[in-house]
Amino acid sequence: MRGSLFLLLAALLMSSACRRLPDVQGSGAPFLQGVWKQDSIAHADRLLNYTEHMFKFTCDSFYIEMTTHSKVNYYEDSCYHNGLWREYAKGTYRVRSDTIFLLGTYTKANYKQKISGCYQIGQYIKGFKILESRKDSLILESTENQRELRLLLKTPIKCVPQPL
Numbered sequence: 001m002r003g004s005l006f007l008l009l010a011a012l013l014m015s016s017a018c019r020r021l022p023d024v025q026g027s028g029a030p031f032l033q034g035v036w037k038q039d040s041i042a043h044a045d046r047l048l049n050y051t052e053h054m055f056k057f058t059c060d061s062f063y064i065e066m067t068t069h070s071k072v073n074y075y076e077d078s079c080y081h082n083g084l085w086r087e088y089a090k091g092t093y094r095v096r097s098d099t100i101f102l103l104g105t106y107t108k109a110n111y112k113q114k115i116s117g118c119y120q121i122g123q124y125i126k127g128f129k130i131l132e133s134r135k136d137s138l139i140l141e142s143t144e145n146q147r148e149l150r151l152l153l154k155t156p157i158k159c160v161p162q163p164l
Contacts, residue, residue, distance in 0.1 A: 024161040026060035029095045031133055033057055033159050036151035048072050049083075053149055057093070059159040062102055063111060064089045064124075079118035088114075089124035100140065102126045 036055045044050050049070035056063040070083045079085070090111050091104015104124045108114050114121050128140035128149065138151040 024163050026092075027159050027161055028057060028060040028093065029100075030159070032093075032095070032100070032138075033059075033157045034153050035155040035157065036138055037154050038149050039152045040150060042148065044069070049074075050147075053151070055151065056157070058157050059161050060092050060094075062089075062091060062093045062104065064102075075118060085119065087119050091124060095130075098130050099143070100128045100130060102128075 034057060036057070038053045041047070041050045041052060049068060049072060052067045052069075054065040054067075066087045066089070068085050068087065070080075073080045073083070086109070088107045088109055088111060089102075089104050090107050091102060093100055093102045095101075102124065106114050106120045106122060106124050108117075127143035129143060130138070131141050131148070132139040136153040138149075138153070140149040140151065141147070142149070
């Protein structure tokens with residue numbers, strides 16, 4: 001009797017600890033939905049390198065195109081491309097308090113996983129503090145290097161959660 005009661009209790013505890021995830025993507029943050037493009041980089045002419053960002057937020061997913069301008073060659077010559085190159089990432093995001101957390105992977109231009117090649121590969125994990133959020137503009141600050149990203153809304157998107 002005691003053994004079966006223990007097994008029943010253990011089964012109840014284990015089943016309550018697990019929960020089934022929904023079969024559709026989350027709706028994300030309504031104020032972020034759309035394509036956002038960085039409009040300018042402060043003091044770009046004086047920086048050795050800088051990256052312009054274009055974000056696409058759709059439901060709980062993000063897609064990023066990063067265009068890097070560099071006066072210094074950090075890579076082998078075949079990757080340097082006269083100091084101008086693009087990188088891409090995709091994944092999911094969460095907004096907590098005043099911060100956007102992005103968790104994804106670096107990809108090729110078609111947003112398929114990138115496992116080799118120039119520049120970054122592997123996980124894309126970034127955080128941005130939301131300094132200002134308006135209907136058509138967004139100011140973020142990288143938690144990594146405290147650089148501001150001033151973004152303008154180029155195309156609004158309505159979230160329609162898709163099946164996973």
